[in-house]
Amino acid sequence: MEKLIYTGNDDCLLYGVRMAVLTKKQVAKLEIGSKVATAVTDFFDAEGFIQLRPVMLGMSTDPLGPDPGSAVIKTGQVEYLGQNLSLMNSMILHKQVAVRETGRKIWIMSPNIRLEGAQRKETKRHLFEFTQADFEIPDAKMKDVMALVEKFYVELSQKLKDLPEWRELSIAPFAFRGPFKVYEIHEMEERYGKDWELAASKGHDQPFWVVCHKREFYDKEDPERPGHYLNYDLIYPKGFGEALSGAEREHDYQRILARMGRDRLEMKIYDAYLKKAREGFRQSAGAGFGIERLVRFLTESDHVGDVQLFRRVPGEPVEI
Amino acid sequence: MEKLIYTGNDDCLLYGVRMAVLTKKQVAKLEIGSKVATAVTDFFDAEGFIQLRPVMLGMSTDPLGPDPGSAVIKTGQVEYLGQNLSLMNSMILHKQVAVRETGRKIWIMSPNIRLEGAQRKETKRHLFEFTQADFEIPDAKMKDVMALVEKFYVELSQKLKDLPEWRELSIAPFAFRGPFKVYEIHEMEERYGKDWELAASKGHDQPFWVVCHKREFYDKEDPERPGHYLNYDLIYPKGFGEALSGAEREHDYQRILARMGRDRLEMKIYDAYLKKAREGFRQSAGAGFGIERLVRFLTESDHVGDVQLFRRVPGEPVEI
Numbered sequence: 001m002e003k004l005i006y007t008g009n010d011d012c013l014l015y016g017v018r019m020a021v022l023t024k025k026q027v028a029k030l031e032i033g034s035k036v037a038t039a040v041t042d043f044f045d046a047e048g049f050i051q052l053r054p055v056m057l058g059m060s061t062d063p064l065g066p067d068p069g070s071a072v073i074k075t076g077q078v079e080y081l082g083q084n085l086s087l088m089n090s091m092i093l094h095k096q097v098a099v100r101e102t103g104r105k106i107w108i109m110s111p112n113i114r115l116e117g118a119q120r121k122e123t124k125r126h127l128f129e130f131t132q133a134d135f136e137i138p139d140a141k142m143k144d145v146m147a148l149v150e151k152f153y154v155e156l157s158q159k160l161k162d163l164p165e166w167r168e169l170s171i172a173p174f175a176f177r178g179p180f181k182v183y184e185i186h187e188m189e190e191r192y193g194k195d196w197e198l199a200a201s202k203g204h205d206q207p208f209w210v211v212c213h214k215r216e217f218y219d220k221e222d223p224e225r226p227g228h229y230l231n232y233d234l235i236y237p238k239g240f241g242e243a244l245s246g247a248e249r250e251h252d253y254q255r256i257l258a259r260m261g262r263d264r265l266e267m268k269i270y271d272a273y274l275k276k277a278r279e280g281f282r283q284s285a286g287a288g289f290g291i292e293r294l295v296r297f298l299t300e301s302d303h304v305g306d307v308q309l310f311r312r313v314p315g316e317p318v319e320i
Numbered sequence: 321m322e323k324l325i326y327t328g329n330d331d332c333l334l335y336g337v338r339m340a341v342l343t344k345k346q347v348a349k350l351e352i353g354s355k356v357a358t359a360v361t362d363f364f365d366a367e368g369f370i371q372l373r374p375v376m377l378g379m380s381t382d383p384l385g386p387d388p389g390s391a392v393i394k395t396g397q398v399e400y401l402g403q404n405l406s407l408m409n410s411m412i413l414h415k416q417v418a419v420r421e422t423g424r425k426i427w428i429m430s431p432n433i434r435l436e437g438a439q440r441k442e443t444k445r446h447l448f449e450f451t452q453a454d455f456e457i458p459d460a461k462m463k464d465v466m467a468l469v470e471k472f473y474v475e476l477s478q479k480l481k482d483l484p485e486w487r488e489l490s491i492a493p494f495a496f497r498g499p500f501k502v503y504e505i506h507e508m509e510e511r512y513g514k515d516w517e518l519a520a521s522k523g524h525d526q527p528f529w530v531v532c533h534k535r536e537f538y539d540k541e542d543p544e545r546p547g548h549y550l551n552y553d554l555i556y557p558k559g560f561g562e563a564l565s566g567a568e569r570e571h572d573y574q575r576i577l578a579r580m581g582r583d584r585l586e587m588k589i590y591d592a593y594l595k596k597a598r599e600g601f602r603q604s605a606g607a608g609f610g611i612e613r614l615v616r617f618l619t620e621s622d623h624v625g626d627v628q629l630f631r632r633v634p635g636e637p638v639e640i
Contacts (some may be wrong), residue, residue: 021423022423027370027423027424030370030422030424033370033371034365034369034372037361037371037373038361038362041362042358042361045358050354051357052350053353053612053628053629055630056407056431056449057433057448057449057632057638058630059639073401076377076398076400077398078396078398078433080393080396080435080448081435081438081634081635083638093640094630094640097630100341102341102342102347103342111373111374115398115401118401128377129376131374272639272640273640275640276640291373292373308373309372309418310375310414312375317403318377318379318405318592319379319592320378320379320413320593
């Protein structure tokens, strides 16, 4: 066993240099992550949302697709007392149920597990476990969600701007200035090609919205413009990529069934969700944004795993 | 499909009585749960703790024993890219690593999964997934943790006392008054017998500490009084039972090994933890308290599952 000796080494907080402890810069990133989590909690509380406890295991979970770019290998499964339970890819399906059952704006600091292929390490923005602030608002439209998100980011800048950790990291705190620009996805594809996200991100100095993505069944198709979708992503600038994803929800049982048929989903894990949908969902809109991606952006970190104390990067062995 | 019709029924917030939506009382409990979560977050932030993101899957997790009363069937396991990862029974082992690597007071709003036997439904205070506020303080002693916990509860009373939800629930907000009484476990056993917890809880009108439990290897044995343990549980009054559990930690590698040998633990899932322990742990103390148990106590609910929107009670089928 190595002996622990405090050396006073500036780059090594506590012990001798042979100890694998964190640098002050690494601790500063954790501290900023902590302040972000507090700010998120206080924001949703002040806006009148009910914070629900996360679900980790459930009968139904997000299919995360069909997505030709998806690298998720499988949904984690655990057998418990005769039921096969799924680890949460996301709580989107539970959010629709929660809005229906409470009639309230709800949010969850929601840990998600997505067993991504090892190649996702290279994107620098994928983790196989991470936390998203996931919220849903009854009767809301996309413009309501977009305005709320802009308010959140602007207030976040105010709350974080005087932290001493920025000096430790030698970076200036980012000042979010809303409202953010809005693009339709076809504009992005015309300007930057099919892989527009990173190039478009590098070409902006504030976050921007990209709307109208053809994707999962639970995002609503515009009833007045078939082939158009009432959903939205927020993209961080300077090459950091996707920040947030959300939509108005498909809440009509028959339309949900039709959309699932379109996607040829294996229906087994949606049984419980469909039973609730048949009983009736309420119109809603919401979104989720990853805490680690937000902290990566704010701290200008190379890889999103760099802001985790316990790294959960696809393709890197789990240390503990 | 049933048609959704707002009936104005006072006991049914939104839809006709044939809809399974929540009563106002049920929503009031969720609202109090939300305010508790905000209060916990703000408390630890104000006390200078770093909030870490939860770990859900890891190489090592809490053995939860050996405990002759334990009903946990198994630790959930998921295979991912060639590693067998465990679902977190608790983050205790990660907390010791976190204190070592950051040198800071840390806390986590930590979702735990404990696959309990179906009989645990009857205790009314067990869930197979729940959230604990789990914290650890470098160089702290048990008296430091106990004082901090008492401060938390007293401040919580102040923050919650004016919520309108108490009137909805027709109950008076509980006023925590510290410092709480402290008993050694042998006193409890002499007075109430081996199953002292519930009887003792019913015999008090404020929470109380019970110290010196022989239990998991990571709780420190008093080096000056072998057979005595530097750990502590907090018990809610009025029959609600255990609130919190904590300890000064066994941090010496050789002593950890000896304690694990005493407990005849299957060592495989502690490899990663022991590697870190061999590199050197720092002295620390901490505790964890369940959010749902706290909300159950405050809202005087019959079963801890009654404060969850998505019930996770052992032996009850998961609905969604």
